[in-house]
Amino acid sequence: MISLTNMTNRIKVFNLSHDVYCAARGQCSCVSLVKGGKPHATSLTIPAGATLKKLPGALLAVKEIAKAIGSGELKIYHYRTWSKSKTKTETAASKPKRRKSK
Numbered sequence: 436m437i438s439l440t441n442m443t444n445r446i447k448v449f450n451l452s453h454d455v456y457c458a459a460r461g462q463c464s465c466v467s468l469v470k471g472g473k474p475h476a477t478s479l480t481i482p483a484g485a486t487l488k489k490l491p492g493a494l495l496a497v498k499e500i501a502k503a504i505g506s507g508e509l510k511i512y513h514y515r516t517w518s519k520s521k522t523k524t525e526t527a528a529s530k531p532k533r534r535k536s537k
């Protein structure tokens with residue numbers, strides 16, 4: 436997951452086209468405005484200076500978003516995914532610390 440911050444003083448709107456965004460995400464997030472009608476791609480709106488958190492990483496597949504990050508208009512933050520609650524890893528067990536001093 437990522438978070439995006441709008442570094443500009445203008446609102447940013449990105450179209451999340453089906454072919455790009457839904458494909459990258461592996462699931463369709465389009466909405467059909469009319470029942471049984473053609474699904475419309477959703478859009479991502481980031482107000483000026485605002486940070487949107489916990490966004491799907493598939494957003495990076497959208498060219499306009501990647502471009503805005505590249506130009507510094509958007510600041511990206513990658514969430515680290517830690518496994519469960521274990522903070523103490525037992526690396527010492529597999530790696531013998533003892534060494535012969537000569």
Ligand SMILES: [Zn+2]
Binds near residue numbers: 457465
């Ligand atoms: Zn879709």
